[in-house]
Amino acid sequence: MAKRKLPIEIDARNLPPLGMPAEDFLRDYWQKKPLLIRNAFPDFISPISPEDLAGLACEDGVLARVVAHEREHDKWLLRHGPFPEEMFPAMPQHDWTLLVQDVDKWDADIAALLRSFAFLPRWRMDDVMISFAAPGGSVGAHVDQYDVFLLQAYGRRRWQIDARPSPPLQFRNDVELKLLQRFTASHDWLLGPGDMLYLPPGVPHHGVAEDACLTFSFGMRAPAAAELLGDFVDTLAADADESLRYRDPDLAPANDPNEIDAAAMQRVVEALNALRMNDPDRLGDWFGRFITLYRSAGEAVAHGETRSRIEIEWDLQHGALLQRHPWTRMAWRKATRGATLFAAGHDYPTPVKDAQRIAAADRIDDHGYLALSERGRDLVHELLQGGHYQLLLPDEDEA
Template identity: 40%
Template sequence: MTARVLPENFNRNDFLKNYWQKKPLLIRATNSDFIDPVTPEELAALACEDEAEARLVQVNPQQSEWTLRHGPFTEADFLSLPASHYSLLVQSVDQWVDDVAAMLADFDFIPGWRVDDIMVSYASDQGNVGPHFDYYDVFLIQGQGQRRWQTGQHCDHTTELQTSSDMKLLQNFQATEEYLLEAGDILYLPPGIAHYGIAEGSALTYSVGFRAPSWAEILGGVVDEVLDELNEGERYTDACPRLPLHRGEIPGDVIDALQQGINKRLGNRQLIRRWFGKTMTEPRYVAQIGTDEVIACHQTLQRQLLGGQQLYPAPGARFAYTIEDQQAELYANGDCIALPSRALCLLQALSDSNPMAPLPDKIIRAVLNDPEVAQLLLKLLNQGSLIIE
């Protein structure tokens, strides 16, 4: 595939200042040598795997109706499709195909823990998934073929949706802009922007999506984390016991005490940090992160690495870290690991790693001389977050 996804003159600072989460941006390819990292046939084969998350969407243009089917699919499913008006969508292809994962390297101006996945869609002529909006940012990268995109109004939870479909399609789509994307072109869409893309001829599209948990999910997750920390003995007590004037009244100082108790427990910065780090690095497919090979001890690992073998992030592995009060925490695939702050260089190497490139040899050699930090490499290898080749 082409070495770069974004054009060389793409101004990342300008994009973050003026477009990110603000307004759409069409990014035209500066060359025409974009080569798809996956073929339609490979995508169809992946959609037949039990572990893949795949969907087929067919549209009836006469009645403006869309039908949705979920995979895994079979060869017979594809042979029964019409010549046009259908789309195949497969989530997290970056976790299955290395060359698709490599596309993420060009989006290093967005924190890695914000990246969700790359969904790949193949559409036959006039194939589409209807007018809709997303609650997250997305870069739509055009592969082979052409797709005509229309963008429209800003939407939210109050926007009226079609009741005849379970696909959350817009009842009233109001197009304001139109773009014809060809190979290598990219359309960025911030959250809430209505959009509608129709293939002109067969087409492949790569959708780089970003994680954006709702506040309901955030609060619910933090509450669950708090509940895990509490014990049966922590209970309500009367803050200012006194004779009641009216036995049925709940006075304001009781509510004040409740609020203080809730704030104390939900406002635990360490707990919030830990929950967020684990949540934002949790893999989409937990079953795909794992290893059958166990390295027994530090000495075995040291011998292998000093003998020329290298460490790589496992496909789909996710890393992030925090440093506070001279204490580091690594978040790896939903796990939280406390470390001394001297492990910072390793944490940065893990979090900044390119899925196609080995971890820097200089950093690995330094870590091997620190048995406490080297145990982290052993743990990550044995849980499948790293692989050794």
């Protein structure tokens, strides 16, 4: 039987945001094939304006860049924020792009869009980057090594991709950006508000603004093997017992005292193997801490909460909420005994149901708090003291 040819374009108006069940998308497209999804977000209206984005790019602590293209000389210019407020009104009318990372950490309406991707592990989502492009604006033909969903939020952008097997991936050496030396499009689409392009890792693509436009980029976190290994080795070294050393009790007289022979190398392997994490819980705890740390500088900071636990619980009973810090990523895993909750690079043993409830809740109200065990409530209080939650009183929540 001939293999069914999968479409590369689909209309999702009747089944947003994928136009198909999540199971079908993950089976047929995820990390396998690109997909243009028309009407992924039907009748979409951007919750952020270009002016709001420009204002955010002027704030300290916000990761922002401006990429400009001088077409006459094919010269690319890159500037890093924060930017002075007076810069944007003076920008040219074409051929530049503003990119702002982690907008979901700064804007609750943008963060709410992540619920549409609940079919993916939450800890795999890195951030929502938003770009504003003047007409002709682009960041050049490039390739990403992670999955990305590109949602057109405002205006129109033309996307070209090279979906052929083994496309050329050599980079230019005359620009600061990682741009491709050669790019030949196999597909060419014009996207309007609500349309979304899914790209698996390694697919060359090139987007150019047809008119002033906003594009939301939902990027997945996919650590390189070298990044995983580096952090893993650092953890092994930090926890290593000083008594674990290179040993050679079976040493025989050397044929050549200057040679590093095969027996010596075998002892090196044995010394390294002594450091391996053979305990699945230790390995899982390392990965949970690693993957819940954001790569950017933002982090929760202890705020010296002066209210006692009794006062906090009284506040919850009277309509207060505990709001998770936007930079605190959480996940959990089953352990030999119970579970472990991971929060911003820290691990906390806790019952399974507590770990599930805390990791799933961006906000905890009195009902959610009372549903936790005593250990779970202790943990929430500990996280609050560490700055991972903010207590919102009823009037503050309404504001």
